[in-house]
Amino acid sequence: MADTARPLAVVTGASSGIGLELAKVAAGEGYDLVIAADEPDIEGAAEKLRLKGATVDAITVDLSDVEGAEKFCKFIADKGKPVDILLANAGRGLGKGFLDQDLNEALHVVDTSITGTIALIHKIGNEMRARDEGRILITGSIAGFIPGTYQAVYNGTKAFLNSFSFALREELEDTGVTVSCLMPGATDTRFFECAQMWHGPDSTP
Ligand SMILES: NC(=O)c1ccc[n+]([C@@H]2O[C@H](COP(=O)([O-])OP(=O)(O)OC[C@H]3O[C@@H](n4cnc5c(N)ncnc54)[C@H](OP(=O)(O)O)[C@@H]3O)[C@@H](O)[C@H]2O)c1
Numbered sequence: 001m002a003d004t005a006r007p008l009a010v011v012t013g014a015s016s017g018i019g020l021e022l023a024k025v026a027a028g029e030g031y032d033l034v035i036a037a038d039e040p041d042i043e044g045a046a047e048k049l050r051l052k053g054a055t056v057d058a059i060t061v062d063l064s065d066v067e068g069a070e071k072f073c074k075f076i077a078d079k080g081k082p083v084d085i086l087l088a089n090a091g092r093g094l095g096k097g098f099l100d101q102d103l104n105e106a107l108h109v110v111d112t113s114i115t116g117t118i119a120l121i122h123k124i125g126n127e128m129r130a131r132d133e134g135r136i137l138i139t140g141s142i143a144g145f146i147p148g149t150y151q152a153v154y155n156g157t158k159a160f161l162n163s164f165s166f167a168l169r170e171e172l173e174d175t176g177v178t179v180s181c182l183m184p185g186a187t188d189t190r191f192f193e194c195a196q197m198w199h200g201p202d203s204t205p
Contacts, residue, residue: 022089072120088117
């Protein structure tokens with residue numbers, strides 16, 4: 001039987017970096033967690049988060065398409081608790097000039113940031129609006145305000161997420177659902193290595 005006393009936070013991309021830190025904050029604030037990432041090391045993150053006293057359920061799922069988002073939503077629904085906060089954070093970058101990128105890798109960046117994120121928010125956002133409560137935090141980036149030479153596709157996806165966040169926030173302003181956009185500057189995570197991006201003072205993902 002689920003512990004209904006503790007609210008539930010859902011964090012995507014929680015295996016490392018910013019998502020793991022967001023999940024730690026939520027656990028410290030008394031939330032139970034459902035977390036997801038693309039690789040099995042999400043289980044290691046779950047172990048760390050349980051040390052903070054939270055009940056943590058983890059799933060390895062590719063959130064770059066609607067099917068992945070639906071599988072994740074089913075996993076969340078099986079916990080039997082409403083989602084109080086959704087931290088839609090999963091994302092990846094890709095370096096090199098656009099014409100030199102592998103097209104499938106570039107499309108995966110788009111699909112992870114955009115397709116998977118809006119599919120997840122569409123489902124959970126509707127549930128929140130029906131309950132007239134909930135909070136959504138979308139990880140955009142200050143990169144969404146900057147044309148990203150040698151990271152053109154990535155910056156474009158962050159421009160989408162920044163814009164989408166502002167718009168959805170307005171659409172829900174008369175409800176009990178809030179939408180915020182986290183816009184980190186350059187943050188030292190695995191991101192740059194995974195994206196094969198140069199990491200320097202003028203490179204902001
Ligand atoms: N680092 C920065 O300077 C910076 C600045 C602004 C915004 N951001 C944004 O912050 C977010 C987190 O990035 P980070 O810096 O913390 O990098 P990170 O440590 O590489 O974390 C990325 C997370 O997203 C997950 N992920 C990636 N693709 C996924 C997919 N298809 N399905 C499910 N999970 C997926 C990764 O899981 P796996 O490893 O299992 O794939 C990982 O948990 C991203 O949206 C990024 O764009 C980062």
